[in-house]
Amino acid sequence: MDEPLRLVRNVLDKQIYDANDVRLGKVDGVVLLSRQGRPPRVIALVSSMPTAWRRLSPRLGDWIERFQRWLAPDLRVGTRIRFEHVVHTGIDVNVDIDGTKTDAFVWENWIRKTFVEKMPGGTGSGEKGE
Amino acid sequence: MAKKANELRLELLVGRRVYDVDHRVVGRLEEFRATREDDEWVISEFDIGRAALLERLAIRHLGWLPGRRPAGYRARWDQIDLSEPDRPRLTVPIEALKTLRRR
Amino acid sequence: MILQLALGIITAIGGFLDAGSLATAAVAGALFGFQLVWVVVVATGCIILLTEMCGRLAAVSRHTLTDAIRERLGFRYFAAPLAAEIVVDIMVLAAEIGGVAMALHLATGFDYRLFVPAVALVLWALLWFGNFSVIENAIAFLGLVTLAFVFGALRMHPSWTEVAHGAVPSLPSHDRASYWFNAVSIVGSVLQPFVLNFYASGAVEEKWRVKDLWLNRTVAGLGMSFGGAIALGLLVLAATVLGPRGMHVDTYEQAVPVLVGPFGEWGLSLFVAALGIACLGAAADVGLNFAYLLSQGFGWNWSENLKPHEDARFAAAYSAAVVPAALLVMLFDPLQVTLLTMALNAVIAPLIVFPLLILMNDKQYLRDHTNGVISNLLVSAVVILAFAVAVVAIPLEILGG
Numbered sequence: 001m002d003e004p005l006r007l008v009r010n011v012l013d014k015q016i017y018d019a020n021d022v023r024l025g026k027v028d029g030v031v032l033l034s035r036q037g038r039p040p041r042v043i044a045l046v047s048s049m050p051t052a053w054r055r056l057s058p059r060l061g062d063w064i065e066r067f068q069r070w071l072a073p074d075l076r077v078g079t080r081i082r083f084e085h086v087v088h089t090g091i092d093v094n095v096d097i098d099g100t101k102t103d104a105f106v107w108e109n110w111i112r113k114t115f116v117e118k119m120p121g122g123t124g125s126g127e128k129g130e
Numbered sequence: 131m132a133k134k135a136n137e138l139r140l141e142l143l144v145g146r147r148v149y150d151v152d153h154r155v156v157g158r159l160e161e162f163r164a165t166r167e168d169d170e171w172v173i174s175e176f177d178i179g180r181a182a183l184l185e186r187l188a189i190r191h192l193g194w195l196p197g198r199r200p201a202g203y204r205a206r207w208d209q210i211d212l213s214e215p216d217r218p219r220l221t222v223p224i225e226a227l228k229t230l231r232r233r
Numbered sequence: 234m235i236l237q238l239a240l241g242i243i244t245a246i247g248g249f250l251d252a253g254s255l256a257t258a259a260v261a262g263a264l265f266g267f268q269l270v271w272v273v274v275v276a277t278g279c280i281i282l283l284t285e286m287c288g289r290l291a292a293v294s295r296h297t298l299t300d301a302i303r304e305r306l307g308f309r310y311f312a313a314p315l316a317a318e319i320v321v322d323i324m325v326l327a328a329e330i331g332g333v334a335m336a337l338h339l340a341t342g343f344d345y346r347l348f349v350p351a352v353a354l355v356l357w358a359l360l361w362f363g364n365f366s367v368i369e370n371a372i373a374f375l376g377l378v379t380l381a382f383v384f385g386a387l388r389m390h391p392s393w394t395e396v397a398h399g400a401v402p403s404l405p406s407h408d409r410a411s412y413w414f415n416a417v418s419i420v421g422s423v424l425q426p427f428v429l430n431f432y433a434s435g436a437v438e439e440k441w442r443v444k445d446l447w448l449n450r451t452v453a454g455l456g457m458s459f460g461g462a463i464a465l466g467l468l469v470l471a472a473t474v475l476g477p478r479g480m481h482v483d484t485y486e487q488a489v490p491v492l493v494g495p496f497g498e499w500g501l502s503l504f505v506a507a508l509g510i511a512c513l514g515a516a517a518d519v520g521l522n523f524a525y526l527l528s529q530g531f532g533w534n535w536s537e538n539l540k541p542h543e544d545a546r547f548a549a550a551y552s553a554a555v556v557p558a559a560l561l562v563m564l565f566d567p568l569q570v571t572l573l574t575m576a577l578n579a580v581i582a583p584l585i586v587f588p589l590l591i592l593m594n595d596k597q598y599l600r601d602h603t604n605g606v607i608s609n610l611l612v613s614a615v616v617i618l619a620f621a622v623a624v625v626a627i628p629l630e631i632l633g634g
Contacts, residue, residue, distance in 0.1 A: 004165050006186070026531060040212070042164050054141075116545045119361070119541070125543055
């Protein structure tokens with residue numbers, strides 16, 4: 001990646017894929033580190049519902065974050081991936097880490113345990129028809 | 131995720147109006163260009179204004195519409211002050227910025 | 234290859250036909266004879282153009298329309314079609330569940346509300362246990378029963394000269410507000426936003442690639458044309474069977490004679506089968522699209538081919554949609570829900586159609602397969618039409634609905 005990286009066109013809102021080509025979420029936010037007398041540094045991607053909705057309204061984002069904490073107080077709200085893990089940008093963003101080692105699936109796992117596994121046929125894995 | 135004091139959120143800066151030294155609106159922040167410095171990505175330039183938006187959306191074909199050329203500027207990282215994220219400001223006169231042209 | 238093409242066309246027919254297209258065609262034919270044929274023709278042309286583009290976007294970029302709208306236009310823009318489609322998809326789902334329940338009511342005589350919970354449960358089970366191909370292909374084959382509307386129209390020997398005159402745009406001979414409301418409803422029943430993203434999602438599910446672009450063009454063109462022909466068949470039937478008797482269609486029961494006319498006592502069974510199967514298929518499509526919309530908008534793992542355990546949020550999303558939809562149709566008459574929803578489809582369509590002007594010219598997504606000048610002109614015309622229809626839809630609903 002030698003050309004200037006266009007963070008809005010090629011990073012923000014793009015689909016994140018992990019090292020195993022699994023979807024981790026969209027890039028809802030990009031964190032910059034402000035430094036005195038030096039250019040801001042790009043430090044992390046953020047994928048989280050409150051971050052996305054805060055772009056419409058800070059109050060809406062805060063409400064969604066409170067709702068998530070009420071729903072599952074023990075769960076982390078959102079995923080933060082350090083920018084040095086980004087290996088490709090464009091219409092997708094690829095990172096070189098295993099998504100299961102991040103917080104990207106906490107809500108997926110919670111919904112699986114709370115709802116899916118309680119329904120008939122909710123415990124089988126793989127593709128349908130196998 | 132608690133926000134740290136020296137962190138800026140790009141997604142909240144996009145679309146913000148940029149003001150010049152006389153508090154007039156220059157345009158909106160539409161793009162952030164980053165370059166590699168050692169092992170880090172740092173913001174090198176900002177694109178401001180309607181031409182920047184058209185370029186970000188790659189709507190060259192809409193450039194055929196009649197009317198005056200949309201205004202757009204490219205500012206270096208040190209030409210914009212982001213200490214107040216709600217109100218980004220130029221640190222130089224608008225004439226010091228590079229102009230973005232519609233291709 | 235032939236099988237793949239045939240399946241694709243049959244599935245596209247199913248995607249066209251649902252409670253909305255059936256209801257609006259029947260109402261329009263009964264009230265205005267052949268005068269609104271041109272609206273069906275124009276709307277079919279528009280949906281062919283739009284679905285081909287959505288399929289091309291998906292095949293080349295492996296991104297769906299929802300993906301691309303969020304990714305290119307940003308979350309602030311995306312939130313508008315997201316919120317609108319969440320509401321309208323649930324209403325469309327209610328209309329489709331109501332259509333199936335009404336078919337069972339027509340078959341048995343029992344109140345349709347008794348069937349709504351069972352229909353909702355069957356639909357949910359279909360989505361939970363079925364995969365994409367089984368759902369689409371099985372229902373699509375059963376949905377060929379809707380060809381009864383075409384054969385029925387042929388058997389009634391209408392004046393084809395008059396039908397052809399109806400294909401030329403004209404001003405209404407009476408009741409202008411109702412005429413234009415019905416025109417808008419037909420447009421809304423054909424240009425349903427969920428159809429576009431569902432088609433693109435299906436292309437990704439079926440793993441279409443650049444080599445399948447010919448398949449996309451053929452399926453979009455022939456499939457949607459056949460779907461339009463079936464809707465036209467129903468409009469012609471309503472015009473020839475109901476119109477001369479001054480019969481209006483305010484309930485599904487009043488539409489049944491359209492098939493009794495050409496087929497006698499078989500007509501009721503055919504109508505029940507056509508309505509029930511078309512609506513069940515559409516319910517599966519819109520239920521899935523609700524899940525596609527949320528999953529693709531927020532970047533979750535998604536595929537109807539995965540077991541619910543593998544994409545829990547996707548499965549939870551369509552499961553959650555079924556409940557409010559079933560409740561809505563228990564409270565309100567299915568046909569009225571359908572007609573209102575079609576008008577709302579017309580209102581929100583520009584939010585989903587306008588981005589195509591940008592996306593179909595984006596080389597990052599489409600590489601060498603971006604729109605040419607003519608395609609851009611056509612889609613621009615569709616966008617302008619969509620905006621015009623959106624502006625007048627609600628006033629016409631009040632004045633003529």
